[in-house]
Amino acid sequence: MHNIKDLRKNLNIYKKKLSDRNFHLKTELFKNLDDHNRKLVSEKEKLEQEKGILSKSKDQSNFDKSKKISEQISKLSKEQIISQKKLNDLLFILPNLAQDDVPIGKDEKSNKIIKQYGKIKEFSFKLKSHTEIGLKDNNIDFETASKLSGSRFVILKNKIALLERALINFMLDIHTTKFEYTEISPPLIVNEDVMFGTGQLPKFKDDQFEINFENSDQRKYLIPTAEVVLTNLVRKSVINKNLLPLRFVASTPCFRKEAGSYGKDTKGMIRQHQFYKVELVSIVEPKDCNKELDRMLSCAKEILNKLEIPYQIVLLSSGDMGFSSEKTYDIEVWIPSENKYREVSSCSSCGSFQARRMGAKYKSQNGNEFLGTLNGSGLAVGRLMISLLENNQNKDGSITIPNALKKYMNNLDKIE
RNA sequence: GGAGAGGUGGCCGAGUGGUUGAAGGCGCACGCUUGGAAAGCGUGUAAACGGGAAACCGUUUCGAGGGUUCGAAUCCCUCUCUCUCCGCCA
Numbered sequence: 009m010h011n012i013k014d015l016r017k018n019l020n021i022y023k024k025k026l027s028d029r030n031f032h033l034k035t036e037l038f039k040n041l042d043d044h045n046r047k048l049v050s051e052k053e054k055l056e057q058e059k060g061i062l063s064k065s066k067d068q069s070n071f072d073k074s075k076k077i078s079e080q081i082s083k084l085s086k087e088q089i090i091s092q093k094k095l096n097d098l099l100f101i102l103p104n105l106a107q108d109d110v111p112i113g114k115d116e117k118s119n120k121i122i123k124q125y126g127k128i129k130e131f132s133f134k135l136k137s138h139t140e141i142g143l144k145d146n147n148i149d150f151e152t153a154s155k156l157s158g159s160r161f162v163i164l165k166n167k168i169a170l171l172e173r174a175l176i177n178f179m180l181d182i183h184t185t186k187f188e189y190t191e192i193s194p195p196l197i198v199n200e201d202v203m204f205g206t207g208q209l210p211k212f213k214d215d216q217f218e219i220n221f222e223n224s225d226q227r228k229y230l231i232p233t234a235e236v237v238l239t240n241l242v243r244k245s246v247i248n249k250n251l252l253p254l255r256f257v258a259s260t261p262c263f264r265k266e267a268g269s270y271g272k273d274t275k276g277m278i279r280q281h282q283f284y285k286v287e288l289v290s291i292v293e294p295k296d297c298n299k300e301l302d303r304m305l306s307c308a309k310e311i312l313n314k315l316e317i318p319y320q321i322v323l324l325s326s327g328d329m330g331f332s333s334e335k336t337y338d339i340e341v342w343i344p345s346e347n348k349y350r351e352v353s354s355c356s357s358c359g360s361f362q363a364r365r366m367g368a369k370y371k372s373q374n375g376n377e378f379l380g381t382l383n384g385s386g387l388a389v390g391r392l393m394i395s396l397l398e399n400n401q402n403k404d405g406s407i408t409i410p411n412a413l414k415k416y417m418n419n420l421d422k423i424e
Numbered sequence: 425g426g427a428g429a430g431g432u433g434g435c436c437g438a439g440u441g442g443u444u445g446a447a448g449g450c451g452c453a454c455g456c457u458u459g460g461a462a463a464g465c466g467u468g469u470a471a472a473c474g475g476g477a478a479a480c481c482g483u484u485u486c487g488a489g490g491g492u493u494c495g496a497a498u499c500c501c502u503c504u505c506u507c508u509c510c511g512c513c514a
Contacts, residue, residue: 050475050483053474053483053484054482054483057482059494059495060443062495063442063494065443065495066442066495067494068494070494071495073494074494074495078493246434376470
């Protein structure tokens with residue numbers, strides 16, 4: 009969410025920068041809503057002031073007058089609430105602005121490849137996709153999963169299930185011990201306002217799973233990413249500056265409807281309704297956002313370096329970034345069967361955009377100011393596993409376990 | 425699931441219809457005091473929104489929302505969270 013005073017003052021700059029994000033801001037509409045709202049607010053306050061003075065006296069001769077003013081106030085304030093709501097409806101769906109060094113473009117075609125790492129392996133035999141690999145002993149079982157839960161679910165078995173668990177523990181250990189992230193085991197169901205805080209609501213309601221609790225007015229949602237809970241750990245609070253930066257890591261299942269992608273990636277584990285992800289979140293002073301983004305990116309890269317999987321870093325264009333982001337680097341791993349790179353991580357700085365939605369502040373010299381928030385996958389487990397299985401496959405159908413992972417795999421050298 | 429008790433400022437805690445944004449304390453900041461510190465004394469100490477170049481002014485906020493009243497932290501209703509006891513359960 010943007011600072012409305014700043015928006016008001018620099019309306020045309022915002023219009024231009026929002027259009028870089030594929031958002032068309034109707035400036036006239038905004039101006040009208042805002043002016044109208046402020047007019048109502050000031051009228052209301054004037055009446056309230058009058059009423060305040062009358063209420064302080066016990067003079068009965070004023071009671072009638074006071075009552076009339078109360079009625080007027082109540083009418084005005086209903087109007088004002090409606091106008092505020094209209095204004096909010098517009099304000100709440102404005103995406104964050106891109107930083108100046110973000111390439112301008114309307115979609116992923118304008119993304120910029122920053123650097124590629126590792127060597128893409130040549131296979132001397134006909135390579136298998138992860139779905140084909142999973143057919144062996146039915147260790148990656150889509151059929152049973154769909155019987156139980158429908159499409160876009162999977163059941164992992166035996167050493168493949170172990171591999172998933174191993175990757176999670178491997179990543180958590182690195183982030184907690186080497187990079188000083190605090191491990192969190194969070195709830196997977198959150199309230200509506202928490203989803204609003206990080207920007208999943210109201211705009212992306214269709215991609216969220218809503219949970220019904222009986223006898224409750226509160227809407228609850230399954231988290232689509234641990235970013236939601238980890239970032240909201242500081243919601244509605246004022247953090248002491250000397251506690252910053254805060255760094256959190258969690259491994260959680262993530263739940264997504266994938267509503268807009270019916271025909272896309274229907275085969276395999278690439279796009280599931282439920283998948284594990286190890287998520288990194290940093291809470292910093294806003295001035296440190298870019299420095300922290302670089303640090304976070306290097307934490308995520310470390311995982312792939314240790315697993316010896318080829319990958320590339322991509323700087324997303326203004327049109328391809330997520331709603332709350334001001335700058336995003338994607339990490340994409342090599343998927344041999346598709347002969348292309350696929351996203352396993354998205355590291356974003358959100359500046360104060362989310363903090364403003366959450367009411368998350370820190371004490372600074374100039375009083376309480378909004379924090380900076382960052383989030384990044386470190387990494388998405390399902391896709392990482394796909395990449396590992398495919399890149400490390402051998403002619404005999406076995407999968408070589410990278411050295412760094414062996415101790416997490418009961419010291420196995422290979423999955424036979 | 426049943427019964428009860430609660431939610432007040434950064435924290436603790438008074439306050440049961442009328443200048444209460446809110447006593448008192450702690451904490452914090454500044455000043456005095458001191459060789460220096462502690463103690464002591466004094467002063468100050470919320471946020472959001474609106475107006476203003478600023479000083480500053482106005483409105484709102486005592487878990488959230490609604491109601492009663494000329495007037496609500498205080499009375500009523502709904503929701504929410506915390507705690508205690510009982511029951512049930514991984």
